[in-house]
Amino acid sequence: MRKGNVHKFGDNIDTDQIYPGRYLDISDHKKIAEHAMEGADPEFAAEVKAGDIIAAGSNFGCGSSREHAVITLKKAGVGAVIAKSFARIFYRNAVNLALPVIQIKDLDFKENEKLEVNLEEAYIKRADGSIIEFTPLPENILEIYKAGGVIPYYKAKHA
Amino acid sequence: MHALWKILAEKSGQENVEAGEIVNAEIDLAEVNDLYLQVIKSFYEMGGKKVWDPDKVTFVFDHYSPTPTIKAAENHKQMREFCDEQNIEKLFDINKGVCHQVMPEAGLVYPGMLLTATDSHTTTHGSFGAFGTGVGATDLATILLEGELWFRVPEVIKINITGSLKKGVMAKDIILHILGELGQDAAVYKAVEFAGPVVDNLEMAERMVLCNMSVEMGAKTSYIKPDQTTREYIDKRVDHDYTVYETDADFEYDETYEFDVSNLEQVTAAPHSIDNVINVKDAGDVKIDQVFIGTCTGGRVNDIKTAAEILKGKKIAKGVRLIVIPASDEVMRESMKKGYIDSLMESGAAISAPGCGPCLGAHQGVIADGETCVSTSSRNFPGRMGSTGAKIYSASPATAAYSALYGKLIGGAE
Numbered sequence: 379m380r381k382g383n384v385h386k387f388g389d390n391i392d393t394d395q396i397y398p399g400r401y402l403d404i405s406d407h408k409k410i411a412e413h414a415m416e417g418a419d420p421e422f423a424a425e426v427k428a429g430d431i432i433a434a435g436s437n438f439g440c441g442s443s444r445e446h447a448v449i450t451l452k453k454a455g456v457g458a459v460i461a462k463s464f465a466r467i468f469y470r471n472a473v474n475l476a477l478p479v480i481q482i483k484d485l486d487f488k489e490n491e492k493l494e495v496n497l498e499e500a501y502i503k504r505a506d507g508s509i510i511e512f513t514p515l516p517e518n519i520l521e522i523y524k525a526g527g528v529i530p531y532y533k534a535k536h537a
Numbered sequence: 538m539h540a541l542w543k544i545l546a547e548k549s550g551q552e553n554v555e556a557g558e559i560v561n562a563e564i565d566l567a568e569v570n571d572l573y574l575q576v577i578k579s580f581y582e583m584g585g586k587k588v589w590d591p592d593k594v595t596f597v598f599d600h601y602s603p604t605p606t607i608k609a610a611e612n613h614k615q616m617r618e619f620c621d622e623q624n625i626e627k628l629f630d631i632n633k634g635v636c637h638q639v640m641p642e643a644g645l646v647y648p649g650m651l652l653t654a655t656d657s658h659t660t661t662h663g664s665f666g667a668f669g670t671g672v673g674a675t676d677l678a679t680i681l682l683e684g685e686l687w688f689r690v691p692e693v694i695k696i697n698i699t700g701s702l703k704k705g706v707m708a709k710d711i712i713l714h715i716l717g718e719l720g721q722d723a724a725v726y727k728a729v730e731f732a733g734p735v736v737d738n739l740e741m742a743e744r745m746v747l748c749n750m751s752v753e754m755g756a757k758t759s760y761i762k763p764d765q766t767t768r769e770y771i772d773k774r775v776d777h778d779y780t781v782y783e784t785d786a787d788f789e790y791d792e793t794y795e796f797d798v799s800n801l802e803q804v805t806a807a808p809h810s811i812d813n814v815i816n817v818k819d820a821g822d823v824k825i826d827q828v829f830i831g832t833c834t835g836g837r838v839n840d841i842k843t844a845a846e847i848l849k850g851k852k853i854a855k856g857v858r859l860i861v862i863p864a865s866d867e868v869m870r871e872s873m874k875k876g877y878i879d880s881l882m883e884s885g886a887a888i889s890a891p892g893c894g895p896c897l898g899a900h901q902g903v904i905a906d907g908e909t910c911v912s913t914s915s916r917n918f919p920g921r922m923g924s925t926g927a928k929i930y931s932a933s934p935a936t937a938a939y940s941a942l943y944g945k946l947i948g949g950a951e
């Protein structure tokens with residue numbers, strides 16, 4: 379169960395807005411987190427609290443295939459990203475690095491709304507108690523989330 | 538279900554799948570190109586010892602082939618050692634060409650298969666009725682370990698192409714026109730199926746161009762229903778059972794577009810984005826420095842033939858360089874047998890060894906600051922072929938050849 383407040387963003391948030399290209403040479407994850415969403419909202423990294431949720435429009439994460447875009451959100455404490463749709467490579471990177479990404483076609487969350495996300499049981503609970511269900515993730519993907527990403531997952535399996 | 542969904546269902550052992558669902562599917566072929574030594578590093582990092590099935594793994598050296606730098610040579614060396622150690626026999630070394638041409642020619646691509654490669658243009662193989670999709674290094678390493686990978690089942694967009702093509706208008710013009718109309722984000726994370734009478738009449742090489750460039754609209758994969766033309770190509774080469782899946786009559790496409798191409802003229806994607814498409818004749822007076830005919834989009838026999846016929850008995854314009862790089866050894870040898878290579882050299886072309894070459898600005902004809910290139914490749918963003926101060930016009934092989942002839946961007950005889 380992940381609880382947090384909603385931060386809203388629009389359509390086509392590209393990886394340069396999520397993590398500007400000029401910081402790509404940084405490899406320290408803590409420092410990477412300081413620039414989360416900087417291109418879209420320079421205050422975001424300072425304001426975001428552990429577990430907070432990004433709710434965005436369509437094509438979230440389009441642009442380059444940089445994994446920094448996922449790392450920055452994860453390390454900044456983002457608990458989940460909900461969007462109308464995701465760019466493909468961002469989506470894959472997110473699963474592989476265990477950042478919960480949830481696709482919901484019609485979403486109308488409000489800024490700062492409190493949400494509870496249950497990835498395992500595939501629903502979101504809103505502050506007013508209503509429930510939004512989404513397509514459940516298969517067991518093996520949930521296992522990847524539990525392990526903290528594909529590398530630790532397979533490492534544990536094949537070591 | 539769509540035929541592509543049936544492939545995913547079959548490979549993941551399920552009766553049904555639906556859009557948005559995530560499935561774990563078994564891979565029929567995993568290709569690693571020479572940009573991705575990271576695959577091998579990640580494989581070991583994940584605890585890998587032996588690849589799951591050496592017969593289903595292939596390495597193709599194409600982007601940096603033959604090697605232009607010491608770094609590239611070291612990468613090739615380590616990849617060769619890995620193949621040796623892992624008993625991977627399908628290693629296509631520097632004498633072969635671009636992976637998306639080499640794999641079908643080698644008979645590795647067939648309808649109903651699930652093919653992944655470390656390259657975005659893996660959508661090309663949809664032209665054979667395969668589910669082909671590009672993946673990153675971590676994903677490919679996972680496949681080497683497990684033989685399977687998770688996939689999100691994509692929505693499918695259908696593009697019907699009708700009418701009849703004017704003489705001199707090529708598949709490249711069709712797909713550029715569609716890209717210009719629909720834009721770069723029209724098919725993000727979705728599959729694109731091409732259908733209709735125009736597609737039915739295209740030969741395999743031209744169908745590959747459509748599917749190849751579907752990734753420029755964000756497509757995850759692409760599809761053309763296999764028919765007699767497909768069978769003629771693969772039955773000569775493929776030594777593997779295959780299934781042609783039928784899309785159910787009641788399948789609901791996410792979107793359906795109709796394109797009547799009867800009035801279509803030669804088009805070009807002007808700098809600096811691939812959906813910035815205009816008619817060649819409206820591009821104004823564009824002086825050019827280089828023409829490049831090659832790549833997994835525009836370097837096949839019919840492309841080289843088209844160029845050779847346009848330039849036959851003529852010399853390219855003074856001050857213009859024409860670089861022709863056949864997409865594969867087979868393309869090169871056939872083009873030599875038919876006399877196209879000799880004829881193009883007679884016209885003033887420089888011919889290089891099969892591979893990607895300047896397509897990604899690696900070698901064999903990168904361009905300088907302030908220069909303009911007409912290219913049959915699929916990407917024209919700043920810096921793609923060398924200097925970020927250079928301009929790239931993406932166009933058909935016919936337009937490329939006429940442009941070399943006149944020294945300016947032009948789509949036909951003056």
Ligand code: SF4
Pocket residue numbers: 599600635636656658832833834892893896897914915
């Ligand atoms: S020819 Fe160009 S587009 Fe095709 S695989 Fe090589 S670099 Fe990529």
